[in-house]
Amino acid sequence: MKMQHTIKDTIGFSGIGLHTGCDVNVRLIPSGEDTGITFLRKDIPGSPAIRAVASNVVATSYATTIGAKGVTVSTIEHLMAALYGLGVDNAVVELDGPEVPVMDGSASHFIEAIEGVGLRAQASPRRHLVIKRPIKVEDRDKYVLFLPSEEAEFTIDYSIDFSHPMLNKQTFTGLFSTDVFKEEIAGARTFGFLRDIETLKANGLAKGGSLNNAIVIGDSDILNEDGLRYPDEFVRHKVLDLMGDISLIGAPVIGHLIAHRSGHSLNHRLVQEILRKPARWDFTDTFAEEKDVALKSTIFMDGSVPV
Template sequence: MLQKTLKDSIEFSGIGLHTGCAVNAKIVPSGEDTGITFVRTDLSGAPAIKAEASSVLTTSYATSLGAKELSVSTVEHILAAFYCLGVDNAIVELDGPEVPILDGSSSGFIDMIESTGLAELCAPRKYIVIKRPIKVQENGKYVFLMPSEETEFTVDYSIDFSHPFMTRQNFSRLFSKEVFKNEVGRARTFGFLRDVETLRKNGLAKGGSLDNAIVIGEGEILNEGGLRYPDEFVRHKVLDMMGDISLLGAPIVGRIIAHRSGHSLNYKLIQQVLKMPHRWELLDSWSATDAARADLRVMDKIATV
């Protein structure tokens, strides 16, 4: 499997969910082993920042990358689209501080990437193959990365908010590009009406509206047309997870089991993965032999989840 980039550039514009800034964006193809890079064309010298764990600046309500004066906010939805559609290398140029939120999901990014198409590069794609469990947990929330019997990535994600619309929801799938496009990528970000005032006082959600987020009132969903999926909330959390784990820089072969996780805990998982290189391998390709499958079954039993 070779690395990929886009066949051609993509231009789009919109507003930032949290900053409310109008931003023009351009996604430009880039060469092998360059990964995903954000460039702030509005700043002197057009500084660039790579989408990787060491670039994470904040994880409160969104994942932001940066250093000192340079920041790019709310990168997770475009990163999820790159990761799940197999775009290994690209440059995202922005003339403002935040990736446009579009409709609050990855839908717009998926459509633009699909209509432009991908181009193969010469270098092989690398995979992070999980060999032993890696876990982070706090206050009843957790994310575990486990070896998988499959040659793919599987996801088992649950949420449990104390709200009538969001009692326990679970999303469990063998993950693929098709699953992302059809079942996850259109799920929108969400927020509670009761939190809007506080968020805005803290400089967040300034661009938020019913056009780019599900807004949950006391007894109803305020968006005309309601939800896109009955369990749209957990699906969006899976979408966020994909964007966050893409900061590891390579697709994961393994199983992710998460409960009530969010950007902060997702980031802690990434840090834990990087601290435990003996628990995974970076490989050009991977397929489970029967012997490996048997080993994994034993390890699953030993690992207490």
């Protein structure tokens, strides 16, 4: 039986928020079993808590933002992907600002920091959500489809197709394991088009963005002097974003995920659709009669109920 894990010790890091431009200090703190990932805004009186679950998602344009009672934390996806990819089930993320620091635009720093202290196994079993019947969401030619996995694993087929010569077609196909995540996905950086940056900034976004934390794509080349970390770094980063968004289900997933030109909004709609349709999946290590209890206690701990 696989057990739940938290981190062995508290970790601290600091950096700038990609969209807000705020300098933010973060502490990752071990937490008890069945508590999930919870963000705490230490800069606000009473340190309000926001649990990282899909029902707390309040915005999905350019980044994933969670919020509760008017307090938000934005750009959680790369840190959430790191926690999910390394198998951290329970932790508190304490921060003194409104956005998770972007670091180098990838999840590398989070991975190094978490691996620096290591993980601690906990007393409760880890419960996986197993897709039993297809679930799909789409938006014109964009879609995300979750199918049952014949091998009882989490596998991904992700394709992008931007109207730009640098990244008109890229695909990522493979098993999503901790090793694959660390070696193939975690180091891929966020990216943006030079042509969009002025518009983003005019809309109050990308205030902290620079060549130190994003790949900037010009008309026919990238502006970063050191080039790309992988020839297909763009699709790998989209997989990283997807993992962060999928983690908001609140349990690791087993299934075959096929995504085409997806983004935070569609990823979030997929998670909502999964949670709305419990007849299409099951929990491992859980008897059928426990499923309702598990649904309410684990995934909907914030009090909301599946429709």
